Amino acid sequence: MKKKIICLADRLLWMVLLCGGLLSACRNEKEDPMEKGPEVPATPYITKVLEFVPCPGQFVNVLPEFKEGDTQETMNQKVLELIENNKRGLVSLGGFGGYVVVGFDHTIENKPGSRDFRVLGNAFNGNSSAAASGTAKGGSYEPGVILVAYDKNGNGKPDADEWYEIQGSAQKGEVEPWYAEAKEVGNDLHCYSDYEITYYKPKAEPKTEEEEAQYIHWTDNKGGEGYLPKNEYHRQPYFPQWIQSDRLTFKGTRLPQNGLNHGTEEAPYFVLFSFAYGYADNAVNDTEGACIDIDWAVDAHGNAVHLPGVDFVKIYTGVHQVNGWLGECSTEVMGVEDLHLLKN
């Protein structure tokens, strides 16, 4: 009997030691997110969608689809199902300011002198007949501004003071080859770092063409106002249906208007031009233009910050422009990939 009790005590001691070991292993992993045990290989793709708030737009409530009863939580989950694990589904962020916040199962390392992650969109090259555009890349480029967060306090969340903006070519004041032509036709080429816009939920869906042209009212902090029209191709409600508020306000950097009509007034043909670097949905996927260097992150004053890596990425539509029948410029996201894990 005595022997048995000693045996049990021994076993208990072993279990306590084993559990303690496992717990401390877990703690170590949390303390140092750059360290990964070999038995749990990190995935290069998105594993979390923290928030999806699109701006009203022609693909909203469709990509992904809203169904009666959906909430912010279920919509986040629908977005995750589209863009996790290299699925490359399509999520539309709608007009200026609409955003998605994604996370990963590890910290994407910031390797010096190299680009670290890639944002996939649905940008493509098109033919541009405009000689004035010179070497500009025209086609369907709908640039999204990118923010990155390093989970410095290790609480598993991107805190407000952990976000930094990726400074692309427009924020740096670089002049794109298509600017001259865009200026000539009256595009707004300002790059506002403090833009703020509010969209108001319509009381009802439009019934006449007149109501369609004045569908979703917006006002901004630069004295501007206008309407996002409803077009004939997309008939569903454009205001995100799971959001109960009667208005949506977005703040951020607003990029120069990149859409140009290369057709005629009667038969318009819109070409959307790309910026040199630093945005989402601004380069063909699997090209260097879609790749981002974490060292491009800057603080609110535009000073470079040097982050060891990135745990969260936020992407929002950066251009505020309606391009005729093509509709509003809206960034699409199909995934975010850790280039180092992909060995690219």
Ligand SMILES: [Ca+2]
């Ligand atoms: Ca880097």
Ligand SMILES: [Ca+2]
């Ligand atoms: Ca945090």
Ligand SMILES: [Ca+2]
């Ligand atoms: Ca797009």
